[in-house]
Amino acid sequence: MIACVPENLATFAGELRARFAGRSSVTVDAPLASRTTLGVGGPADLLVEPVSEADLAVALRFCHQHGLPWRVLGRGSNVLVRDGGFRGMILLLDAAHFGRVERTGSQLRCGAAARLKAVAGSARKEGLAGLEFLEGIPGSVGGALRMNAGAHGSWMFEVTESVRFVEPSGAVLEAAAGDLQARYRSCDFLAGRVAVAAVLAGRPAAPEAIRERMEANARQRRASQPRTPSAGCIFKNPPSVPAGRLIEELGLKGTQIGCARVSEIHGNFIVNTGGATAADVLRLVEHVRTRAGGAGITLETEVEIIGEDSPPTRMRHA
């Protein structure tokens, strides 16, 4: 289907607002840079924050009906928005409804907007082991499901029992995690769907032992990762060598284009030293990729790159 982004976005936004049952918001030309940890990129045509599954379904059906491209944004810690912004609708699950974490037995039912740090903290308080690795990943449950986020030898789908999601048609469904065929840093099934909640499983254990593991993980992270704004690991690890080590061995640590720099602390992090543009970051990505290619290794980005290089040229209506 050919996407039809209307020239008059305000009218389009009003039409959508009128369809919501709840107080869901619609913002036109909404800046996205501040909603990502890397802090680069242009605005979204429409930014929609649904307050309920019902309103989320309305927004998805609206996109479907108008052929409008859409993406869902979690905490923006694995996304690079291009400088021209995103032509279409960005969905943000920020409402309280999507942020709940509730215990049932040895399981936690988590809303997609729940921060991974909060999930790990709840698991510790409840004496549930196995979720410690989530503590230092600066994302949400929804983003972690889509990316099959992992750290310290564990990954999201290893601890996920089931996922509740909304289809582009607006249908709300639930599936066993094993049926979603997640792989290294991706659950392809969730591209084009919106995860709204997940059931995570822990193992009963003493909170003190859990706390110690979380602290050890945090120490390791502090020693090995930069604090300057970034999107985490920019490349997936190729089969033969960790991307960070490869980039270090190629002598690329500290390489800078504009205000984007390959971190001296971790070769697989590109940091925004202040005022970087998406173009700076993307040129640096290509530079690193070319050098890796010269060494016979193909690097694939882990970070999700969305949007356009140039801003839209919109017609004015009298």
Ligand SMILES: Cc1cc2nc3c(=O)[nH]c(=O)nc-3n(C[C@H](O)[C@H](O)[C@H](O)COP(=O)(O)OP(=O)(O)OC[C@H]3O[C@@H](n4cnc5c(N)ncnc54)[C@H](O)[C@@H]3O)c2cc1C
């Ligand atoms: C300093 C730093 C350290 C990091 N360390 C790690 C690490 O150790 N391990 C690791 O795996 N990652 C790491 N990351 C990357 C990132 O935090 C994870 O990928 C995280 O899971 C992304 O979650 P998010 O909510 O920020 O998702 P976003 O960045 O907002 O989105 C990522 C992708 O998920 C999709 N998405 C978001 N929400 C939903 C939803 N509800 N339903 C369907 N799709 C959705 C988006 O459309 C996008 O495609 C790190 C990032 C930073 C900045």
